[in-house]
Amino acid sequence: MPKFKISIGPAALVAAAFIGPGTVTMATKAGASFGFSLLWALLFSIIATMILKEMTARLGVVGQKGLGEAIRELIKNPVIKAFSILLVVSAIIIGNAAYEGGNIAGATLGIQAVWDYSELVGFDFTAIIIGLVAFVILWTGSYRFIEKALIGVVILMSIAFLVTFFMTKPDWGDLFTGLFVPSLPDGSTLTVIALIGTTVVPYNLFLHSSSAKKKWHTPEELPEAKRDIYIAIPFGGLISIAIVSTAASAFFGSQLEINNAADMAKSIEPAFGNLAKYMIAVGFFAAGISSAITAPLASAYALTGLLNIPEDLKSFKFRAVWIAILVFGVVAASLGLKPISVIWFAQVANGLLLPIIVIFLLWAMNQSFLGDYRNNWWKNLLGLIVVVVSIILGGKSLLAAFELL
Structure with missing residues (x-):
């Protein structure tokens, strides 16, 4: 009898990464503000x-290339190559810098939920501490062991939200209507962009292709890579849907403003009583630290592939990339801005940058080096639908921002 082997693959780590403070925050705010009506955005995102x-996965396993590496190698015209690399590098730096600020701000929310010491010392140094923790982990290269432990804590938080989801007894009719009947209530466009941005995180496309390349090396292993995707991603999406639904049942119509983790803790009080605050605190801190490590690392892998820099975790150039992203995140989280606002901006930025990265991915997936594993017409069509929907929503949000819509 063949042995059943359980292993955490790249997709499982990606799924754990997108159940971060951004997902918890945006899903809670979406449910509190718009009820079940934006669940379709999460279903689309999943x-x-x-x-x-x-x-x-095909790019990494069959082509043995990361997305950044593929973009650099496949563009031959030097002018077009320089422009494309500049565009993608800018997108990664802007998107991940904003995302990192949201990650660190989310981790600070967890600490502040149980201990707000800023009034005692006159200064909130939480972001600096979190930044230093992430720095040490990345510098030593031992982040993989700690990340697995943090994923375990995030899973515990996820179980809490699933339990709470059933205890709040959601209206199943409204839930399924929200899932399968798209609607855009007034003022919801940017929230939709944020929900997509917190799930289909652009930097994860670089991270996943590079991780798949390292874990699997032959086309025969592709089914295992796909199995990893089809189990891990829907599970992560289910947690996001549960959080939105819980907030919709607990907060929608109450006019309660969500400003911190303590506010969010009220959504799981039915399941955990006074422990709710501590569950949210641990979950937010774990999710924030895990994502604070993943985002700079993914930036480094993406930019080294684009700029033809060896993927050596201890090289000066590799470290310089993730240090820059990490420092920006600490600064952004320390400016006195509301953490919720920083997280919200990060998810919107991800949603706006998504179509740029996906267009490059589609282009790479139609190249001859993939042989029979190139995209067929329907896979290209599905990818183009993702691009078109992202562009339409992003364009509408920009028009709204400039008061043109």
């Missing part, structure tokens, strides 16, 4: 993530 991750 399907889009699986479509794109299937492509990055």
Whole structure:
């Protein structure tokens, strides 16, 4: 009898990464502000993530290339190559810098939920401490062991939200209507962009292709890579849907403003009573630290591939990339801005940058080096649908921001 082997693959780590403070925050605010009506955006995001991750798996496993490496190698015209690399590098730096600020701000929310010492010392140095923790882990290269422990804590938080989801007794009719009937209530466009941005995180496309390349090396292993995707991503999406639904049942119509983790703790009080505050605190801190490590690392892998720098974790150039992203995140989280606002901006930035990265991925997936594993017409069509939806929503949000819509 063949042995059943359980292993955590790249998609499982990606799924754990997107159940971070951004997902918890945006999902809670979406449910509190718009009820069940934006669940369709999460369903779209889950399907889009699986479509794109299937492509990055083929790119990594069959082509043995990361997305950044593929972009650099396949563009021959030096002018077009320089412009494309500049565009993608800018997108990664802007998106991940904002995302890192949200990660660190989210971790600070966890600490502040149980201990707000800023009034005692006159200065909130939480972001600096979190930044230093992430720095030490990345510098030593031992982040993998700690990340697995943090994923375990995030899973515990996820179980809490699933339990709470059933205890709040959601209206199943409204839930399924929200899942399968798209709608855009007034003022919801940017929230939709944020929900997509927190699930289909652009930097994860680089991270997943590079991770798949390292874990699997032959086309025969592709089914295992796909199995990893089709189990891990829907599970992560289910948690996001549960958080939105819980907030919709607990907060929608109450006019309660969500400003910190203590506010969010009220959504799981039915399940945990006074422990709710501590569950949220541990979950937010774990999710924030895990994502604070992943985002700079993914930036480093993406930019080293684009700029033809060896993927050596201890090289000066590799370290310089993740240090820059980490420092920006600490600064952004320390400016006195509301953490919720920083997290929200990060998710919107991810949603706006998504179509740029996906267009490059689709282009790479149609190249001859993949042989029979190139995209067929329907996979290209699915990818283009993701691009078009992202562009339409992003364009509408920009028009709204400039008061043109």
